[in-house]
Amino acid sequence: MNLEVFLLLAAALFSVGLYGALSQQSIVMLMMGLELMINALLVAGAAFWFYVSPGTPDGQVLVLVAVTVMALEMAMGFAVITALFRTRDVDMTDEAGHLKG
Amino acid sequence: METVAVWVLAVAAVGFGVAVFVVDSMARATFALLASFLCVGVELLLLDLDYLGVLVILMMIMEMLIMAVFMIMYMMNPGGLMPMTMVHNNRGALAISIGVFTALAAGIFLTPWPPRRGTVPADPTFSVGQAIMGPKMLVMMVIGIAILATMIASVVLATDRGRYDRPSHREDGAK
Amino acid sequence: MSEAMPAWAVVALPLVLAALTYSAAAMDAVFRTGDGLVAPLRECARLIVQQRRRTYMPDLLLVRIGVISLPAAALLAAMVIPIDGRGVWDLSVGVVWFNAMEVVAWASLWLTGWGVNSVFPLVGGYRFLAQGLAYELPHMFALITAGLAAGSLDFGEVAAAQDGLWFVVWMPVAFAVYLLSALAMTFWGPLGHPVAGDLAGGVAAELSGPDRLLFFAGRFALLTVAAAAAVPLFLGGGAGPWLPGWAWSLIKTYAVLALLVWVRGRFPVIRMDRFMDVAWMVLIPATLLQALVVGIVVVS
Numbered sequence: 001m002n003l004e005v006f007l008l009l010a011a012a013l014f015s016v017g018l019y020g021a022l023s024q025q026s027i028v029m030l031m032m033g034l035e036l037m038i039n040a041l042l043v044a045g046a047a048f049w050f051y052v053s054p055g056t057p058d059g060q061v062l063v064l065v066a067v068t069v070m071a072l073e074m075a076m077g078f079a080v081i082t083a084l085f086r087t088r089d090v091d092m093t094d095e096a097g098h099l100k101g
Numbered sequence: 102m103e104t105v106a107v108w109v110l111a112v113a114a115v116g117f118g119v120a121v122f123v124v125d126s127m128a129r130a131t132f133a134l135l136a137s138f139l140c141v142g143v144e145l146l147l148l149d150l151d152y153l154g155v156l157v158i159l160m161m162i163m164e165m166l167i168m169a170v171f172m173i174m175y176m177m178n179p180g181g182l183m184p185m186t187m188v189h190n191n192r193g194a195l196a197i198s199i200g201v202f203t204a205l206a207a208g209i210f211l212t213p214w215p216p217r218r219g220t221v222p223a224d225p226t227f228s229v230g231q232a233i234m235g236p237k238m239l240v241m242m243v244i245g246i247a248i249l250a251t252m253i254a255s256v257v258l259a260t261d262r263g264r265y266d267r268p269s270h271r272e273d274g275a276k
Numbered sequence: 277m278s279e280a281m282p283a284w285a286v287v288a289l290p291l292v293l294a295a296l297t298y299s300a301a302a303m304d305a306v307f308r309t310g311d312g313l314v315a316p317l318r319e320c321a322r323l324i325v326q327q328r329r330r331t332y333m334p335d336l337l338l339v340r341i342g343v344i345s346l347p348a349a350a351l352l353a354a355m356v357i358p359i360d361g362r363g364v365w366d367l368s369v370g371v372v373w374f375n376a377m378e379v380v381a382w383a384s385l386w387l388t389g390w391g392v393n394s395v396f397p398l399v400g401g402y403r404f405l406a407q408g409l410a411y412e413l414p415h416m417f418a419l420i421t422a423g424l425a426a427g428s429l430d431f432g433e434v435a436a437a438q439d440g441l442w443f444v445v446w447m448p449v450a451f452a453v454y455l456l457s458a459l460a461m462t463f464w465g466p467l468g469h470p471v472a473g474d475l476a477g478g479v480a481a482e483l484s485g486p487d488r489l490l491f492f493a494g495r496f497a498l499l500t501v502a503a504a505a506a507v508p509l510f511l512g513g514g515a516g517p518w519l520p521g522w523a524w525s526l527i528k529t530y531a532v533l534a535l536l537v538w539v540r541g542r543f544p545v546i547r548m549d550r551f552m553d554v555a556w557m558v559l560i561p562a563t564l565l566q567a568l569v570v571g572i573v574v575v576s
Contacts, residue, residue, distance in 0.1 A: 003214055004209055004210060005107060005108070005111065006107075006111075006144075006148075007205075007209045008111075008206060008209060009111040009114065009115065009144075011202055011205035011206055011209060012111075012115045012118075012202060013114060013115060013118055013137075013141075014201070014202075014205065015198040015199065015201050015202035015205070016115065016118040016119055016121075016122075016198070017118070018194075018197065018198045018201055019122070019194050019195060019197075019198035020121065020122050022190065022193070022194035022197060022198070023122075023188040023189065023190060023191050023193075023194035023195075024122070024187070024188060025187040025188060025189050026175070026176055026187055027175070028168075028171060028172055028175050028176060029122070029130070029176075029187075031168075032121055032130070032131075032134055032168070033122075035134065036118050036121070036134070036137070039114075039118075039137065039138060039141055042141060042145070042157065043141055043144060043145075046144075046145050046148050046150055046153065047148065049148075049150070050148045050149065050150070050221070051214075051217060052214065052215055052217060052218065053217070053218045053219055054149075054217070054219055054220060054221040054222070054225075055218060055219020055220060055222070056219065057225075057228045057229045057231075057232035057237075058232075060150065060153060060225065060228070060229040060232070061229060061232055061233060061237050061240055063145075063150070063153050064153065064156075064229065064233070065240060065244065067153075067156065067157060067160060068244050068247075068248070070164070071160065071164060072247060072248065072251045074164055074167070074168065075251050075252075075255045076251055076254065076255055076258075078167075078168075078171050078255070078259075079254065079255035079256075079258035079259045080258060081171070081175065082258065082259045083258040083259065085175070086261060092187075
């Protein structure tokens with residue numbers, strides 16, 4: 001049980017989240033990929049705090065900020081999806097490309 | 102004993118994370134994500150981060166339930182009654198994510214990590230509380246303003262009233 | 277964890293919780309329906325042997341998780357509540373853990389309502405989510421106020437900090453809001469809209485047999501745990517003359533539990549959206565003002 005194990009867990013979660021964020025067609029599933037990536041950030045921040053500098057609370061503050069960011073991103077994401085659905089009647093990323101080209 | 106717990110929880114967290122994108126039912130996908138978060142929360146408890154671990158468990162249960170409400174609202178196969186995969190660029194995404202994982206793993210094992218500085222304080226909760234009220238007060242203020250901005254922005258975005266519409270009437274005493 | 281968990285306490289906890297849960301159910305039978313003290317036992321026996329009724333294409337995994345997690349959450353929450361000064365699990369953030377375990381009830385109700393593939397339970401599940409969002413913030417502020425006055429999130433230390441004056445005396449608003457949220461978290465009495473009669477039983481409409489037994493036993497267990505947690509938070513823990521600490525804790529738990537159970541037969545069910553109005557417009561400012569007053573007293 002050392003730093004590398006936790007960082008490997010964080011890397012695995014990040015990669016799975018990245019796969020979801022890149023490949024999913026539905027906006028809600030894409031957001032679940034983003035949540036997994038921030039999950040990875042939580043594990044990495046906590047592992048660095050415990051194994052590198054437990055004397056200072058910097059790592060804990062990072063984890064706290066990441067948890068808050070997760071909540072905020074979810075709230076804003078769902079508000080944006082709702083607004084997008086109301087005006088354009090889409091909930092797939094492929095059809096929401098009006099800013100393209 | 103703790104090492105076994107850490108490994109089991111790690112494998113479970115990644116397994117549930119993969120399950121999010123594999124299962125057909127959207128409700129099950131949301132709760133697989135919740136299970137992954139709960140495993141991470143217990144891992145934080147094992148790292149002596151009592152408050153943050155319980156906080157992750159608490160907040161993630163609430164958030165994933167709200168996400169479940171939105172999933173059922175917007176997704177087309179909430180019950181998983183028909184097999185369905187809705188992906189685009191599947192092979193490209195797989196290649197990129199596997200590539201990122203190998204790059205990160207190589208970096209993890211090849212980087213010389215610094216030695217441990219200091220020891221775990223007697224009460225990590227107290228130290229983080231003191232930090233965000235003292236030296237890191239800027240973080241607290243920025244988070245507070247960000248939360249306020251998000252609350253206002255999400256209500257403005259999600260309400261179906263246009264700029265010039267009158268507020269809807271109260272009908273027989275109930276909104 | 278300062279001292280090792282005594283082995284017998286881990287075994288005794290489910291038994292004690294079961295005994296208290298049975299007495300809550302018995303009190304409900306005596307107060308409300310007049311059936312007598314043995315009525316819950318008869319109901320248990322009837323439900324255990326009843327044949328399970330299954331709906332069309334349910335999501336059985338989610339139903340089982342929903343039904344089992346309600347009593348499991350009550351048991352996990354009971355692990356941090358101190359009897360005689362120390363709980364079974366000496367977590368330094370016991371108050372937050374108690375909060376997390378009662379939020380598991382949200383997941384239980386939604387999963388049960390969704391999994392049975394039927395309309396009325398689904399509506400009941402959504403009603404409970406809306407009610408949950410409404411009561412959660414005032415509940416958290418009430419818990420924070422008690423923790424603020426004690427300077428700790430540990431149940432044992434919160435109980436010990438009430439040596440001179442019980443918290444209920446100088447933070448009555450927080451205590452009232454806590455009792456209201458105890459009603460809300462177990463969808464009991466006036467806040468029982470998710471299982472109300474206009475939905476033919478709401479979330480529990482399609483449950484039968486052992487599922488129904490587990491669900492309602494879990495509901496009574498959560499009510500018991502909420503009453504038991506009010507004692508170290510607001511009523512001074514085990515403090516009292518002549519009797520030992522654990523006896524006073526039990527007596528106070530029974531008193532709060534009797535009050536909560538009695539409320540069911542006295543008040544009509546409040547509609548969930550009206551409760552949301554009251555919670556956001558009245559309860560949150562009230563609890564914030566209470567926290568401000570307590571904070572000023574603590575700092576000065």
